[in-house]
Amino acid sequence: MSHRGRRGLFLVAAAGLAALLVHGLAGLPGVGHFHGRYGLLLAHVAVPERQATDIVNSITYDYRGVDTMGEEFILFASAVGLVIVLRRMRGERQDDDRDRDDASESAVGRPSQTSAALRVLGLALVGPVLVLGIYFASQGQLTPGGGFQGGVILAAALILVYLAGRYRAMTRLRPIPVVELAEGLGAAGYAAIGVGGLIAGARFLLNFIPQGSMGNLLSGGTIALLSAVVGLEVAGAFTLVFAEFMDQRRLTGRRQ
Amino acid sequence: MNVLQAGALILVGLGGTGVVICRDPLRQAIVSGVFGLLLAILFFVFQAPDVALSEIVIGAVALPVMILLTLAKLREHRDDEPEIEQ
Secondary structure, three states: OOHHHHHHHHHHHHHHHHHHHHHHHHOOOOOOOOOOHHHHHHHHHHHHHHOOOOHHHHHHHHHOHHHHHHHHHHHHHHHHHHHHHOOOOOOOEEOOOOOOOHHHHHHOOOOOOOOHHHHHHHHHHHHHHHHHHHHHHHOOOOOOOOHHHHHHHHHHHHHHHHHOOOHHHHHHHOOHHHHHHHHHHHHHHHHHHHHHHHHHOOOOOOOOOOOOOOOOOOOOOHHHHHHHHHHHHHHHHHHHHHHHHHHHOOEEOOOO | OOHHHHHHHHHHHHHHHHHHHOOOHHHHHHHHHHHHHHHHHHHHHOOOHHHHHHHHHHHHHHHHHHHHHHHHHHHHHHHHHHHHHO
């Protein structure tokens, strides 16, 4: 198709899409005037029923906990798939000269590739970022956050070490078997807590732990527990994904 | 809708357009990270802090890192190619 023909087709399609969007948006309720029954019901019953102050996490880890389990296993399967796709291929070898650890470089007197500011800032932020990740993963029942966000933040600490030019230190920080175990335990833990509900009551993912008093760290019953195992799974999955991507930088020698 | 929400919506519109207009993949990765932050601000001013946090960790941390590491790998492949032809 010619350039002009393509542009004409695009303009017609874009105009149609714009008309549909305007039509759809015009029918939406105003900001803050939601009238869905399910949402209004949960806004009234969720806090007294579950003693968890963050209703969003009451929904994700309790009322719609099965959906979250599905999402967790999607992430699990994606991480495993990525590891398989990015495995070391025939003819590829690890090049230790690439992405050299800055610490060993300065020992032999060569200038490091990473700027001093990036090195200092990166390493200084590792601790606070880890604390932030644990905070998010453990406070899901009280404040916005939860296992998913906490898990990704935990994995981000690894990126900081990498950015600081400490490749070898980073490889020591993430022993792959341990990371894989954490990911598997997180995924299995979610299902196990679900089965626990089945044993204690009659329903998969039933909130079977005493709910505690609202506002405490140990409140919300299984919400806090599920948030923690999701944090473990997500931290493992993202660490694995980042590690695979970073290791690809060191593989050379493959020719198509 | 208040001024803050309108402003955030306009910024997201501009940011999204910026990501599309940017043709160099390296710059696009950075601009998309900024776009992720703008989206997070939008979710926050519409009172959805949980979603805003998810958007920050994915849009401004995970996605740009993966794109940048992929670009680094691709660049090195491009550097290798002339050797094959010689």
